[in-house]
Amino acid sequence: MPFITTSDGVEIFYQDFGSGRPVLFSHGWPLSSEAWERELKLFADHGYRVIAHDRRGHGRSSRSRTGNDMDTYAADLAALVDALDLRDLSLVGHSTGGGEVVRYAARHGAGRVSKVVTVGAVPPYMIVTEENPDGTPLEALDGIRAGVLADRSQFYQDLTTPFFGADREGSTISQGQRDDFWRQGMLVGLQSAYDCVKAFSETDFTEDLRALDVPVLIAHGDDDQIVPIKAAAYRSIDIVRLGTLKVYPGAPHGIVGAYQEQLDKDILEFLAE
Template identity: 55%
Template sequence: MTSTFTTTDGAQIFYKDWGTGQPVVFSHGWPLNADAWDEQARLVADNGFRAVAHDRRGHGRSSQTWDGNTMDRYADDLAELIEELDLHDAVLIGHSAGGGEVVRYLGRHGSSRVAKAVLLGAVPPVMIKSDTNPEGTPIEVFDAIRSGVDKDRSQFYWDLSETFYGFNRPDATTSEGARRAFWRLSMQAGIRAAYECITQFSETDFTEDLKRIDVPVLVAHGDDDQIVPLHDSAVKSAELIKNSTLRLYPDAPHGLYGEFRTAFEADLLAFLKH
């Protein structure tokens, strides 16, 4: 089924709730929505789990709030969803910016309702380059993303879909359908939320949140991720999390597609059932 609930600050958050069993809660990447997880949500629901996936505020079918487009508020919305559905022993799964949302939730709200977590192509510990993070991505890259969203987000999202799935690589098997789907979901995000979220996923420092995590975590990442570079994300996160398993996928991009999707889904089910 699908439904909505109202947060403490009045936002309407859309969510899907499929199947029964141990809950698996999906947090999507920027600038997408819960539909980006449909295949994996169906997979876990078909295998005896309860799949829950929400549209982040400002994205998809949730309220396009003017305020509240912050990583803390995203984590609080996730906490309110989990409490609204009274979920326990949940497995939290976050892709890209959604991985940041999951990590901030665990750092901010703890793991009393959580059994495990999965970070896929996730942005922690911190993306942006600085004196303390010299391997990070220069701010000019994120300024270009902001410019793209501001000036012609439709064309920007279409262009982004190519690197998102690694279709710009010489031997890549491309899918116009996957690119069109990415564009469609991206265009459903409100422009203010999409614009403000760029700062949130690029500049938020999750280091202390990662150190607080006390549940098993699968850290999964494609080693040809052109959106969230591997060397400054998954490897560092796995080192900071007390109980982590790092799984790298050779030649895999940022977005789940083809052999990458198949391999990740197998690892996901094994992690859920272990």
């Protein structure tokens, strides 16, 4: 299996298929590159080289007690992109991965990155403040940490309900999809899972968004119960210079079903522009 080794000795697993212009996918918490399996096949079938990695501590990458923060995640991504010498690169990031690709592109991507796509992403800043009244209360994030620490197996099972909108009328999420979320989540080291909550929720990406000088597609479901659209996409689109906002009515945080089908079409169209 392919790995790269970071400067602090962490092994980062990645998948790499196809040929053509490269597209790199970054997953959400607490998942892995396997969250993008449909896209890896679909985009490779459309003539792209597709790459997806497991964030440190997640999936098949090394578990690490250190470096579970957004600066290091972006540096790990830079190490992977440099090792593969990827250029004219499009980045696609979901949730936490959206923050990761924005920070990478802003700080490391000059001369390599040509387009950025965020999906249900955490930028610009997730926590509720006076300037961000639609954000998430810190107490809710503390609850996530407590759930992970106390009984992460049951917590991940319960989390699939708001993540996929299973509590909404007309939901078509399958038990298999919920089980796969749990399976991926259980591969994350406890330390990494716990620390990543702070990384995705308390990192301010405002200046990263301002620094982007490439086209950015900001995609978000308007029924996202994990990353509320008002605090995320609606604020991000006002910050980026070359942004396009795509809102999916009734779509949840998790990328599944008809939402996934339309999103994939929209991303392929954006990349082809």
